[in-house]
Amino acid sequence: MLVGAFACAHTPQLLIRPPTEDRDLVLRVHAAFARVKRRIEALRPDAIAIVAGDHVEAFFLDAVPALAVYAGAECAGVFGPYRYRFPIHEPLARSIVEQGIERGFDLLYTQGAALDYAFYVPLHFTMPAPPVPIVPLHVNVYLPPQPLPRRCYEWGAALGGILRARPERIVLMASGGLSHFPGTDRYASPDFDGDRGLLERMREGRGRELAVLTGAELDTAGNVELRTWITLLGAVGDACADVYCYEPSWHHGNAVAEWPL
Amino acid sequence: MSAGPHYAFPPARAYRLNRCLWAIKSDPAYCARFLADPVAAMGELELSAEERAALSPLDRDALVGRGAHPYLVFMADLRLRIAREPGSVEYF
Numbered sequence: 001m002l003v004g005a006f007a008c009a010h011t012p013q014l015l016i017r018p019p020t021e022d023r024d025l026v027l028r029v030h031a032a033f034a035r036v037k038r039r040i041e042a043l044r045p046d047a048i049a050i051v052a053g054d055h056v057e058a059f060f061l062d063a064v065p066a067l068a069v070y071a072g073a074e075c076a077g078v079f080g081p082y083r084y085r086f087p088i089h090e091p092l093a094r095s096i097v098e099q100g101i102e103r104g105f106d107l108l109y110t111q112g113a114a115l116d117y118a119f120y121v122p123l124h125f126t127m128p129a130p131p132v133p134i135v136p137l138h139v140n141v142y143l144p145p146q147p148l149p150r151r152c153y154e155w156g157a158a159l160g161g162i163l164r165a166r167p168e169r170i171v172l173m174a175s176g177g178l179s180h181f182p183g184t185d186r187y188a189s190p191d192f193d194g195d196r197g198l199l200e201r202m203r204e205g206r207g208r209e210l211a212v213l214t215g216a217e218l219d220t221a222g223n224v225e226l227r228t229w230i231t232l233l234g235a236v237g238d239a240c241a242d243v244y245c246y247e248p249s250w251h252h253g254n255a256v257a258e259w260p261l
Numbered sequence: 262m263s264a265g266p267h268y269a270f271p272p273a274r275a276y277r278l279n280r281c282l283w284a285i286k287s288d289p290a291y292c293a294r295f296l297a298d299p300v301a302a303m304g305e306l307e308l309s310a311e312e313r314a315a316l317s318p319l320d321r322d323a324l325v326g327r328g329a330h331p332y333l334v335f336m337a338d339l340r341l342r343i344a345r346e347p348g349s350v351e352y353f
Binding site: 012016017018019021023026055056057060061078080081114142143144145181182183184186187216219220222224 | 266267268269270271276279280283286287289321325330331332333334335336339340343344347349350351352353
């Protein structure tokens with residue numbers, strides 16, 4: 001069953017805390033993450049299914065899946081001096097692959113790809129104690145042509161159905177966003193007004209409206225990663241978001257939200 | 262770069278260049294070799310003279326102009342900076 005739904009920013013500066021960042025802002029985002037962790041602990045999940053956009057880490061140009069499921073025994077990732085390893089909830093991962101395929105989604109699965117920081121930055125801060133196994137779910141966000149937002153929403157709706165039918169207590173988490181433009185000449189000028197409009201629609205339970213955004217609109221807004229949030233919106237339907245924080249830094253619209261179910 | 266999308270389809274001609282950036286970002290052993298001897302490390306990957314010039318020192322605009330993915334340029338640069346200056350993380 002699906003017991004909780006959250007979305008978290010994952011910008012690596014939240015983890016590595018370089019001198020370029022506003023300390024107080026980063027700590028406010030950390031406080032929102034701590035609130036997510038407490039909520040997840042109260043929900044007593046058996047597993048966390050986490051939807052994130054691979055930053056060309058697990059999948060380089062040798063093979064670019066639109067949607068993928070990590071279905072190995074464990075997964076691991078490295079970011080500079082940081083090392084992470086998580087056990088996978090194998091029965092859940094396998095059932096997502098099998099039932100996703102049955103529902104018409106041609107999912108790639110992997111049992112060995114590297115884990116991207118988009119997965120472990122939020123988990124670093126929000127993994128409950130004691131920790132639970134995860135299922136990483138990839139959405140291609142950085143290598144065009146990416147899946148359409150509508151397709152992400154449809155996949156999320158199917159995923160929500162799969163999770164609700166499972167015997168385990170499952171938290172669904174989306175990792176990513178909001179507006180940022182890493183590596184481009186717009187890095188220092190994200191679209192914060194656009195972010196606030198998106199969050200307002202999510203607060204009002206109008207998440208399905210985001211499914212009609214185009215890929216070009218997401219690219220223009222610095223929100224290619226919104227695909228992960230849109231996937232979650234497909235799973236939660238018209239639930240209203242409780243936005244824990246929106247903290248615009250000089251390069252990133254950091255948002256943390258829960259959809260109480 | 263501002264005329265098209267921020268993240269465009271990676272041109273096939275830039276595959277080796279993107280491979281090098283990916284290796285700096287995602288392969289700690291390659292990143293260490295690149296830091297120790299960039300000419301030798303780039304020699305492993307059949308890069309053109311122009312690509313090598315744009316990689317060391319890292320020139321974002323030249324790399325993106327040659328088809329490098331902007332995100333790979335960004336994160337390769339960040340990884341190199343973290344490796345060169347370990348004190349640049351956990352500042353607070």
